[in-house]
Amino acid sequence: MSFRLGLTGSIGMGKSTxxxxxxxxxxxxxxxxxxxxxLYDKGGAAVAPMQAAFPEAVVDGVVDRARLKAxxxxxxxxxxxxxxxxxxxxxxxxxxxxKSVTADIVVYxxxxxxxxxxxxxxDAVACVSIPREDQKARVMERGTMTEAQFEQILAKxxxxxxKCARADFVIVTDTLDHARQQVQDIVKEIRTGLxxxx
Ligand SMILES: CC(C)(COP(=O)(O)OP(=O)(O)OC[C@H]1O[C@@H](n2cnc3c(N)ncnc32)[C@H](O)[C@@H]1O)[C@@H](O)C(=O)NCCC(=O)NCCS
Ligand SMILES: Nc1ncnc2c1ncn2[C@@H]1O[C@H](COP(=O)(O)OP(=O)(O)OP(=O)(O)O)[C@@H](O)[C@H]1O
Numbered sequence: 760m761s762f763r764l765g766l767t768g769s770i771g772m773g774k775s776t777x778x779x780x781x782x783x784x785x786x787x788x789x790x791x792x793x794x795x796x797x798l799y800d801k802g803g804a805a806v807a808p809m810q811a812a813f814p815e816a817v818v819d820g821v822v823d824r825a826r827l828k829a830x831x832x833x834x835x836x837x838x839x840x841x842x843x844x845x846x847x848x849x850x851x852x853x854x855x856x857x858k859s860v861t862a863d864i865v866v867y868x869x870x871x872x873x874x875x876x877x878x879x880x881x882d883a884v885a886c887v888s889i890p891r892e893d894q895k896a897r898v899m900e901r902g903t904m905t906e907a908q909f910e911q912i913l914a915k916x917x918x919x920x921x922k923c924a925r926a927d928f929v930i931v932t933d934t935l936d937h938a939r940q941q942v943q944d945i946v947k948e949i950r951t952g953l954x955x956x957x
Pocket of ligand 1: 768769770771791792795824827828831838841842845846849870871903904912913915916
């Protein structure tokens with residue numbers, strides 16, 4: 760069985776970028792946010808239940824993220840409802856992915872890993888981290904969220920310090936080269952452990 764490494768971190772901290780460095784080292788990757796994109800897309804399994812719960816959020820058979828963010832911003836219970844629809848479908852997507860995996864290390868990029876208790880199913884967890892001001896600046900630079908939407912999502916997440924305290928590895932994503940170096944060190948350490956146990 761593959762080594763299961765959870766990769767988590769708060770919004771905009773650098774999970775996706777760091778995940779790509781693990782792929783460069785030969786790890787397999789499953790990405791929870793990417794699974795949500797597939798589920799919201801045309802023909803995706805979340806479209807029909809989302810249409811039933813939030814008819815105005817579905818446009819041309821696709822869940823429209825801008826509309827969804829507006830709904831989340833104005834309806835306090837909306838995100839919980841969305842999670843109840845989406846999270847079981849995300850779990851099914853992950854189970855499907857696992858059927859075909861052969862890599863020695865599988866990285867699970869999951870923003871809400873600790874919040875959902877998913878860390879218990881991992882052999883180790885790595886958390887990406889940068890100071891809060893840099894995090895906010897990076898998210899604002901992306902231009903896909905207002906400051907209020909960013910703060911609202913952030914409020915739903917476990918504080919960065921708590922995530923880092925619970926993680927086995929903390930990856931500081933201050934520069935691309937530094938993050939890549941830390942990823943290479945972690946992969947080396949895991950592979951050394953795997954070879955010792957083989
Ligand atoms: C809130 C939505 C519309 C924002 O879409 P957008 O395209 O702007 O951002 P994206 O999907 O890339 O998410 C950005 C980040 O927001 C954070 N985030 C997303 N959903 C949640 C949530 N339910 N709780 C806390 N943080 C969240 C994560 O850090 C994520 O990496 C979208 O993320 C969504 O529909 N979320 C609900 C589904 C969910 O819980 N996804 C989390 C992974 S299973
Ligand atoms: N190591 C790094 N050095 C410099 N910039 C970085 C680094 N890692 C990520 N970034 C930049 O930070 C921004 C956010 O990165 P990324 O999309 O990987 O974060 P994320 O945690 O996956 O975000 P989200 O939680 O919103 O999905 C991007 O603009 C990216 O280019």
